Amino acid sequence: MRILSGIQPSGTIHIGNYFGMIKKMIESQDDGELFAFIASYHAMTSVKDKDFLQKNIMEATVNFLALGMDPEKSTFWVQHDVKEVLELYWILSNHTSMGLLERAHSYKDKVARGFPTNHGLFSYPVLMAADILLFDSNIVPVGKDQIQHVEITRDIANTFNNHCGKEIFIMPEAKVDEIVATVPGTDGAKMSKSYGNTIDMFGTAKGVKKQVMSVVTDSKGLDEAKDYTTCNIYKLCELFMSEDELQVLQKRYATPGEGYGHFKLTLLDKINEHFAPYADKRNYYFNHPEEVREILAHGASKARKIAQAKMEIIREAVGLKY
Numbered sequence: 294m295r296i297l298s299g300i301q302p303s304g305t306i307h308i309g310n311y312f313g314m315i316k317k318m319i320e321s322q323d324d325g326e327l328f329a330f331i332a333s334y335h336a337m338t339s340v341k342d343k344d345f346l347q348k349n350i351m352e353a354t355v356n357f358l359a360l361g362m363d364p365e366k367s368t369f370w371v372q373h374d375v376k377e378v379l380e381l382y383w384i385l386s387n388h389t390s391m392g393l394l395e396r397a398h399s400y401k402d403k404v405a406r407g408f409p410t411n412h413g414l415f416s417y418p419v420l421m422a423a424d425i426l427l428f429d430s431n432i433v434p435v436g437k438d439q440i441q442h443v444e445i446t447r448d449i450a451n452t453f454n455n456h457c458g459k460e461i462f463i464m465p466e467a468k469v470d471e472i473v474a475t476v477p478g479t480d481g482a483k484m485s486k487s488y489g490n491t492i493d494m495f496g497t498a499k500g501v502k503k504q505v506m507s508v509v510t511d512s513k514g515l516d517e518a519k520d521y522t523t524c525n526i527y528k529l530c531e532l533f534m535s536e537d538e539l540q541v542l543q544k545r546y547a548t549p550g551e552g553y554g555h556f557k558l559t560l561l562d563k564i565n566e567h568f569a570p571y572a573d574k575r576n577y578y579f580n581h582p583e584e585v586r587e588i589l590a591h592g593a594s595k596a597r598k599i600a601q602a603k604m605e606i607i608r609e610a611v612g613l614k615y
Contacts, residue, residue: 294325297430297465299332299372302349303340306356307491308564309476309484312532313436317470319361321434327367328428328596329357334372334379334420338413339487354585356495359575368599370592372424377600381423382416384611388453389419398441408487422446426462427600434468437475438483443467457610476532479508481525492529494568495575505561510553519553521546526556533563 298318300310321327331353333346340346350371362369372378394400397418404410425433425446433443443465450462475483478490485491492504508525521527521543530542542559545551578585608614 294431295328295429296321296325296432296434297328297425297428298434299330299335299424300353300357301332301336301339302346302353303336303486305486305491305493305496306353307484307486307493308529308532309478309491311360311494313476313484314434315357315360317434317468319357321432322361322363322366325432328430329362329367329369330375330424330596331357331371332424335417338411338417351582351585354589355575355578358578358585358588359571364588364592368592368595369588370596371589374589374593375427375596375600377597377604378420378423378427380604381427381607382420384607385422385426385449385453386416386419388456389422389449393445393448394418397445399438403487406487418442418445419449422449425465426450427603428596429463429603430465431463432468433465434470437469440467440469459610461607461610477525477528479504479525481509492564495572498565501564502561505557505564506554508553508557508560513553515552516549518549519546524553524556526553526560530556530560530563533560533567 298314298321300314300318306315318327318329331350333350336346336349340349354371357369358364394415400410400415400417403414408414421442422445425443426449433446435443444467447464450464454460454462478484478488479492480488480490482488482490493501496504508529510524510526511519513519524546527542527546531539534542542556545556605614
C-alpha cells in the first residue's frame with residue numbers, strides 16, 4: 294500500500310499542521326510505503342517572497358526530520374525537485390472541467406474571505422491531483438477540509454482513464470482521523486496561517502504564551518462554573534491530554550474559583566511538555582544544513598525514478614511519444 298502526503302512550507306509550523314497532518318504522516322511510515330513531500334509549488338499560491346520561501350522549505354524539512362521522518366523508511370523530498378509533477382499537472386488540466394474546480398470549497402472559502410485570487414489558487418486541486426496520481430497513491434491522509442480535493446482527484450483520474458480506454462491511474466482513497474480532522478485555532482475556527490489564529494510548535498516561549506493567552510473564550514468570571522464542551526481551550530487540551538487528565542480538567546471547569554487564564558496556562562504547560570523532546574534533534578539539523586540537503590537529494594532521486602516511469606506511460610497514452 295502506497296501512502297502519499299505533503300505539507301506546504303508557507304510559514305512557521307503550528308500545532309494544527311502537526312495534529313492535522315504531520316503526526317499521522319510520521320505514524321504512517323509503519324503502515325505502508327510512505328511518499329512525503331514539502332509542497333513548495335503549492336506554497337507559491339500564498340508566498341511570493343523568494344527568501345521567505347527558501348527559509349520555510351528548510352524549516353519545514355528540519356521540523357519533519359526532528360519529529361520522526363525517517364528517510365530510509367520513506368521517500369521524502371521537496372516538490373519542485375521532481376519536475377514531472379508539473380508536466381502531469383498540465384496534462385490533467387486538459388481533462389478537468391471548469392465546473393469541477395468552481396465547486397471547490399477551499400477556493401470559494403478564500404474568495405469569501407477576500408483573498409486575492411489567481412489561476413494558481415483556482416487550479417490548486419489539479420496540481421494536488423498530479424501529486425497523488427503521479428505516484429500511484431492508494432491512501433492520502435488529509436484533514437477534513439481536504440477530502441473534497443481527493444474526490445476531485447478521483448473525478449479527474451476517472452475522466453482520464455475513460456478517455457484513454459484503460460486504467461492509467463488508480464483511484465486514491467482519503468484517510469481522515471475524525472478525532473483531530475479539524476484542529477481549532479485561537480478564535481475557534483480551523484487553525485490556519487491564512488487566518489492568523491495559530492499556535493506555533495517551535496516558537497519562542499514568549500510568542501507561544503502570547504498565542505495561547507489569546508484563545509477566545511466567553512466572559513464568565515472566576516466565581517462562575519464554566520462549560521468545557523463549548524470552550525476553545527478545552528478543545529485544544531483534548532489534543533494533548535489523556536482521558537484521566539481531561540476528567541480532572543472537566544471538574545475544574547465545573548468548580549467556581551478559576552478563570553480562563555488558569556486553563557490557558559494548563560494548556561501552555563501541556564504544549565511545552567509535548568514538543569520539548571524534539572527540540573534537541575531540531576537544533577542538530579539546523580546546525581547541519583548540508584546533511585539536510587543530502588537527505589532531500591536522496592529522496593528526490595528515489596521519487597524521480599518512479600515519476601519518470603509513470604510519465605512514460607502517460608505520454609504514451611496521450612500521444613506525446615513518437
